[in-house]
Amino acid sequence: MVYVTVPDPDGLDVPAIAAVAALDDDLRRGMYAYARRERRPVTRDEAAAAVGISRKLAAFHLDKLVDAGLLRFGFAAGPVVKVGRRPKVYEPVDDTIQVQLPARRHELLADILAEAVLAEETGETAREAVRRVAGERGFAAGEEERARTRPGRLGAERALTVAEGMLRRYGFEPSRDSRTCVRLRNCPFHPLAEKAPDLVCGINQAFLAGFLNGVRAGNVEAALVPGAAECCVELRQAE
Structure with missing residues (x-):
């Protein structure tokens, strides 16, 4: 599973928001659903017939879905219909589009947990494995x-x-x-952090500590702040 994760400086996933916005149209939504149901590249004529519009109008909306990153296009195999051209065909992209406000990174948390289960070392507890993997991800x-x-x-x-x-x-x-302290106003692992705060906050701290090591910020630490109303970790100058 691939998530569209090219956010703007404020952490909002702009391409994903644009993709979802493109589906706020009955015709585009219908053609996108049709393309997913068919599980094969579909032509403009087929997409047009699926929603009951002209081929020209269907082409306009299909290209908008391509621009939004929901569909990709190619050219049909077989004989050339027009001189030098094969008909365009469309199919859904493999990426998963996800929009959550405020931002959530549950896929990162799931990846860390899965890798820890698979890579747990001899004599290492599950919790230790999770924190180690989180630190490695942060370091990278x-x-x-x-x-x-x-x-x-x-x-x-x-x-x-x-x-x-x-x-x-x-x-x-x-x-x-x-100047020497950054607070984190949102936890991207919420609401899972509420269900298992010791585990998730430990992952959070290990990931951020790993990041600081990777960026070579030896004079800054990721400190746990128990009872914080927002994220449980803050970055601050090491004492």
């Missing part, structure tokens, strides 16, 4: 962020600024409470 995200931004030497303030970019993309809604 930190290395990726460092390669992308090339931040150079990181003091506490600069490290927190770099971290804020990642935090927004993951939906944490960071807020700089002071």
Whole structure:
């Protein structure tokens, strides 16, 4: 399963929102549902007949669905109908479109839990395996962020600024409470964090600590803040 995850700086998944908005039309929704039911590439004529409109109008709406990332197009096999051209055919993309406000990253949490089950080491408890895997995922995200931004030497303030970019993309809604402390106003693992706070908050802390290690922000720590009304972790200058 692939999630569309190219959010804007505020953590909102713009392509996914645009894709869902494209379906706020009876004709497009009907043609998209038809293409999914057929489980094969469909022509403009077939899509038009499915919803009872002209081929020209169907072509307009099908191309809008392609622009929104819901369908992809190709060209039909077989004899050429017009000189030098084969008819266009359309089929659904494989990506899963998901929009949640505020942002949620349940797929990340599920991936961490699944990998921990499969990669649990001898003598390691399940909880230890989960935290280790979460830290590894965070470390990889930190290395990726460092390669992308090339931040150079990181003091506490600069490290927190770099971290804020990642935090927004993951939906944490960071807020700089002071020059050396960032609070997280949203938990992307909610509401699962309410059901198992010790487990999920531990995963959260391990992931963010791993990120800080990956981005080489050794002077900043991911600290648990028990009883916090929002995310259970804050990033702050290490004492």
